[in-house]
Amino acid sequence: MPNAPQLLDFVTLEGLLAYGNRLAQRAPDERVDWPAVRACSLPSQLSRVKAATDAIAALVQQAPKGFPDAEAYRSARQTVVDTACGGDPVVFFAAWNRLLAEGALQPLLRAPIGSVLKPTHRRPVAIVPRAQLTPQLAEGRIVLDLGDDRFWLLPRDLADRTLLFTMRHGVSRVESKTHRVGRRLANELDPERGVPRAEAVGAALARMVGVVGRQLDFLNLSNYLDPGKFLHFISRSPNTRQLFERVAAGLAGGERVVPEPAYAHPLESSDFGWVTGMEKTAEAQELAAALGVEVPAAKRLIKDPLYCYPGGHSFFDLYVDVIDGLHRLGQAHPGTVACLYTHSSTLRALMIYLDPRPFHEAFTEFSDYKESQDNVVLLTFEKGRLSGYSTAVGLSQREKAARETWITVERVRKDRVTLKPRQIKRIVALVSGGDFAGAGAALKELRVTGNRLGLKVHFVRHGFLGLANNWIATVTEDDTRGMSSVASSPIGSSRFEDFKDETVQQAAMRNLEPYLEDGALVVLGGDGSLRGARAIFEGFGVQVVGLPGTIDNNIEGTTSLGYHSAVALADQSIESLKATSAAMGTVFFVEVMGAGSGHLALACAYQARAEGLLVNEHPDPDAYIDDVILGTLKQTLGVPNKSHLFVVAERTPHRHHSDGGVHGLVPYVAGAMAQWPPRQGRSGCYAPTQATKATILGHTLRGAPPTPEDKAIAQHVAYEAVHRLVERPDEVVGCMLAYRERAVIEAIPLHAVAPKQFDWELFARMHGSEPSGNLR
Template sequence: MSASDSQSTDQLHFVTMQGLLAYGEALAQRTSGERFVLPPPPPPAADRLSRAEEATGLIRTFIQQAQAGLPSAEAYRTARQAVISDACGGDPLVFFAAWNRLLARGELAPLYRAPIGATQKPAHRRPVAIVPRTQLTPQLAEGRIVLDLGDDRFWLLPRDLGDRTLFLTMRHGVSEVESKTHRVGRRLANVLDADRGIPRAEAVGAALARMVGVVGQQLGYLQLRNYLDPRTFLHLISHSPNTEQLCRRITKALIRDRTDAVHPHIEATLESQDFGWVTGMEKQAEIDMAAQAFGVDAKTAKRLIKHPFYSYPGGHSFFDLYIDVIDGLHRLGRAHPGEVLCLYTHSSTLRALRIYLDPRPFREAFSEFGEYKEGQDNVVLLTLENGKLSGYSTAVGLIESERVAREAWVTVERERSQRVTLKPQRIKRLLALVSGGDFGGGGAALKELRVTGNRFGLEVFFVRHGFLGLANNWIDPVTEEDTRGMGSHASSPIGSSRFEDFKDEEVQRAAMRSLAPYLADSALVVLGGDGSLRGARAIHETYGVQVVGIPGTIDNNIAGTTSLGFHSAIALANQSIESLKATSAAMGSIFFVEVMGAGSGHLALACAYQARAEGILVNEHPDPDAYIEEIVLGTLKRTLGVPNKSHIFVVAERTPHRHHREGGVHGLVDYVANTIATWPQRREKSGHYALATATKATILGHTLRGAPPTPEDKMIAQHLAYETVRRLVEQPDTIVGCMVAYHDSNRLETIPLHAVAPKPFDWELFTRMHGTELAPDRV
């Protein structure tokens, strides 16, 4: 269970079996309306309370079954229905009471991490190839699918989708029964509002037509004619009439001359949540009724209803919907390789997708996205590739995206400032840990934290091995003697770790017990990458820990800052690549050098550019297979045999290609070697003996994590650490709950942890490396 679930459990003490049954039985008396059909009411029963108590044991067995793994969403639904039929005697009210009582106790939390179908978030997800107009070159765009995202940004995909499936996922606009005021769900046959819903659906259609290239069919100066062909799209809807109405407006904008030829298919994956007997009810009336049943105020009752595991009487939970949507889209993708699917669905579906695409754990992402607002017209673009979903959500139609973003920022910033309890000149203790993958420069930052902290009169403590050390209470006071030589230490001198168990409630409680003696008038500094900063944000927002983040990752994939370890990793990689260049030039060999960067190609790009490599293969590239054929093999055709010429290609780990399921250098070396062997110019001629060409892979991998810190990394570390301590002492409200970002020695700023974002790939540098940058007058 996560920390936020611990907090939720404490807040749900008012939920009793008796209250649940009273509430559920009252709702079961509701009758169907003109637009909706409710489940039939169960027959009266005097023993529901005892049966519900008994059913909790079998629900626990169901949870254990799910934890062991279920092959699909269908298997999950079948097992859940078996609990209702067998453990609850087919009585949905017994299940409602037993299930939600376990929810209040925190016993459903293991389901978050249960391996159900394809719903577990992947550890590595391929980034979407989004290129700004100013960095988009003919070489990048030619022969590829171009999706116009607006704001002069474009998503690139291979022209031949191959085994990929592309989804264009849209929610209906404003309907006659609005979900912001009523429980709508799959049992209510809703239609678009004539005055607001239909115009907004048409606006979404117009935006989508622009996005896929129906409007214009050319991309400015590039003169591209390689957009998608909407006549080949497959259209899928839910049972709700408003999704078919949306489909008709969209297809009218996409294929104006063949609208009648579109026959959308109903797909169960796209159905909205099942609210059971609450369907069609006003949300405020629902909350008031729950508050009365439990004897609490409306705000308190809402805590239960808004929980992702809360199962509606006669219906199911948002988590159940999440399982259906995510596993269902994987199934659809596997069934339609190489196709484009237009999915017309509901706000709950898009919310599930946003949670899945977000890198944070389910509960954290669920809290972040809140509800999908009626005013939010989005197209969620997805691709299923190598069994994994990647995606991007873009606002279209009539959404006032800047206003919404600004209001959200103000709200979250207000909440952050309210969590700052440190007062100026009041801090007494400073704790620091290094989390995640190790990196050069961490030792210099730690030493500066100790030196500056002591100068300001603070006690300084180090936590060994990151969040794992917090859970184990590996917290030690630090003296001057402890930090001697630490500034030049490669990697982390106090250890680090990747500690996935920190998401569990008991582990986080243990960590908080360890921190308890230090929490008053103190702060925790977390050094690490995006995952570590998410952990810092979680304990700040959940437990109120006064935390500050310092960016440290060789991937350098955090926007708005240079991360510790990046320059050190490049320096060590450069030494290795220069050695390989020397032997490559001497022997005529071809080297594929793999560096880390499964989720970002910033390190690979910097290494390749500095070494003047002949090519770079990164996850961000829209079509790695085409790059191998056109750039890698094309370059070798021109350069093999040139005297004293080196042949170096840098590859980011796990970059997908068709030559091996693991991607990266795996399978690539053999493919290139075998292809070269077939070239006529490589075959020996009579009286001529060709220079033998060896094709080899060198994996630098974790050697770059343990790189000795360069003077630049040590300087950045000292600046970041000094600024952290100074602000904690003098201006804690400007730094608690934030990451300290480094631009240069005269410009350090703070970025709230809730605003930490991935760094965009530098396509301009990529194209410059390939000699394909645009002249200024062509931009």
């Protein structure tokens, strides 16, 4: 098994000080706002480094307790420079990066700094294809045209939310592809390439917000957003001002006046200090020479998110400023639409924050943010949270870039496959994340097929937690008898957040290493478990295969194990409640699992013919409650033998309770119903009592007995996993096996596993408002 990533043991204080002092003496460039240079001798600097190192270490020890906001973190950092370092940024640069090389700065990545920690729950976006966009769904909502016949729906009422359009400048005179630019260099757009690109951004944004009515005339929609009321914010760099001017021209249209932009600190680019303006190749060569290593080794240090530039700061510092700052911008301007003109580093920070993976994993994913990538990130700030959805608005040849990225990443994946055909001797399997029906059938099939092909099979108890604790055991026929019919996971599962820590991963890999010589790991689980599988495949070279298992069924391109069983059990419960509702007239709200993913709730509601469905994906849950749920009840209450049942996905946000879902929903609906005139058939007749109740099915759905369909899917994907590992490992290692039907089981690379899009067409059909054929 490959060794764990090497430490940066070549980084020395003497080398860092020499490098920092050399850069501090660079000839001034009139375009650059140089950091102040403090004249100090090398012996004096070395004498200060110990105090500086201790002060930085104390700052890091404070990190788990957190900082109230970005300003508090910046202030604490600057205090170290001013006091322990004697105001000498070169001393700080050397002490900081020496601690980085030792791994001592890692706690900062998990420090609670204001609003910077990644959100644990995310509000999915309502992106609807043109074919599924109905008048009922779009009515009274903000509709944004994303191109490619996709439309983003937002609640019409912006009173408690802020909508942000975040754009980066195009190609500038000094290009960030080849030079360190940053906030200290007064850069301008390249007249031949940058200016036309900025004009294209303005035209695309104008189309997105200004001509929606013409593009969707079949829905008789008007333009909901008035660009004349937009706020505009820029950085100090001239190129963001130039971008604003081009976008403003695109938004102006007719006699509309676009307000002047204001300055916003979080839109600034990285601070590269004395490296500003240098060619990246020269920078790496200089650092390599100072540290006495080859250039690739020096680049490993430079590319670390915590690497601090001499006289400047780290990417992590920028990340803190951007995320905390945009939260503050959103909080300060409720009910408005703001255009933010900024730099690629800002968009990179946003994409890392919005990505559900841990910081370091997402940082690696977006390490090479290119000029040709997305130019707009759409953001909403509501209820103290920042949500966002990256989109290319027809500016960046997105499909071509996606194809090129796919080819490159696939080549890298295949290079990591070390198993050869007929070489495998053993399989290790685990179940991770939330438990689900069908896991037992898959595990048994892995054992049966593996043994038939001469392989030893081992199971890990309780997922990645078991790997870290070395709970690995060889499996025999006796161990798997009756396993196919066991509800949930017969070998246990777990959510093990500590596995995101590289130290924990290394401990798990030491336990796994004896089993991986001519062996492979099979991981059964949902999107989080598959991310863990990808991490150890890419980080440690583990030959891994993923099998999709989650009752949420939220992985694109496959049916996940556990989904059919959960729907079947939910259907039994819902039908029982419908019978009670028809007999008693009770209004039931049934909450099912699927926080952030409404696929399970949609299937349960459609199959049971529920009267309504409240899910995260809906653009305006509050309006749905008032218009659809209460509107339906007004029409159906009192109808003899009529059931009244609504399905709710857990944690769906609404104004009636901070926890969302059914919480607060029952008293609100009951209160509204109490205000309606009593329904009486004729004089002297009394209206029945209308009770309103909530039922939370919750984890009962995870422990559902496996249905024959889930068993069959489990056996098919497990059988294929073993056979392909034996015969064609290069086609399956580093992949998830996606089940479409028995004869179609496709290997999807782990790097391409994506969330499943919500089925708006089925949602519309359930409400009797499916799009007509002439909209297709």
